[in-house]
Every structure is written in structure tokens, then in C-alpha cells.
Amino acid sequence: MTENPGTGAWEPGSQWYDGEAGPLVRPYAMTGGRTQPGPTGVRFDLIALVTLDPAAPAIEEAALGPEHRTLIELCRAETQSVAELAADADLPVGVVRVLLGDLLELGCVVISRPVPPAHLPDERILREVIEGLRAL
Numbered sequence: 001m002t003e004n005p006g007t008g009a010w011e012p013g014s015q016w017y018d019g020e021a022g023p024l025v026r027p028y029a030m031t032g033g034r035t036q037p038g039p040t041g042v043r044f045d046l047i048a049l050v051t052l053d054p055a056a057p058a059i060e061e062a063a064l065g066p067e068h069r070t071l072i073e074l075c076r077a078e079t080q081s082v083a084e085l086a087a088d089a090d091l092p093v094g095v096v097r098v099l100l101g102d103l104l105e106l107g108c109v110v111i112s113r114p115v116p117p118a119h120l121p122d123e124r125i126l127r128e129v130i131e132g133l134r135a136l
Helices: 064-076 082-087 094-108 123-135
Strands: 049-052 108-113
Touching: 049 064, 064 082, 064 108, 064 123, 082 094, 108 123
Parallel strands: none
Antiparallel strands: 049 108
16 A cells, blocks of 8 residues: 555555556456366466467457466467466466466367376386497
């Protein structure tokens, strides 16, 4: 809140404004108060890759918020991880996860999930392969 110099009273709503940054939008306003991505309950890992779906249905621009459009534009250039999208869009990761859930349900993006550690090859096997290649 800022103090009104004429009256000494605090101006209502002034806590939502930063003189240098401009008006602030709280994360819950961007997500409509939601903290989980969509009704499907999908979980987006930080390293999950997000790609714009070339077969995505045409969606009216007015149906998407500015943050949704920002994520689409970032994915249009190249495939990016959830962490990269959050950093490039300057949004909290939790907000990006909720917004990506919306885009996934609309069919705008495709998510490539990382390989679970249990499915990765054993380190011992990889060392044997390296040693075998060196022996050639």
C-alpha cells in the first residue's frame, strides 16, 4: 500500500502496483485459483519437453489468456522443457504447469515425459560399453 500524501491515508489497491514494474498480477489470478493442472491430474516434470502440436485445432485467440499465448509462442520457436518455459516466460513453475495443463487439454501442445530412472541402463553396463569401444 502507498500513503496518499494529501491525506496520510493508505490508498486501497495500491499494494497491487509497483512503480518500476507496473501493475502486478498474482499467480492465482493467472490460473483462475487452480493449483493443479487440469482435471486429468497430469504432472509435469521440470525436464518434460513441451512441443507445439502441428495438428492442434484452431483456437480463438480470445479464448486464451496472455500467459497461454506466451507459452505457445515460446514453443513455436523450439521444443522446450517446463523449466525453460517458466524462465523464459518469467512465471513461477507452478503457474506454468497449470497453464500447460490447459494447453494440453485443448490439444495445443504435446508433452514428452522424461525416462524414469528405473528404465535407464545400469551404469555398469554403460562402463562396459565404453571399455569395449575403447578396445576397438
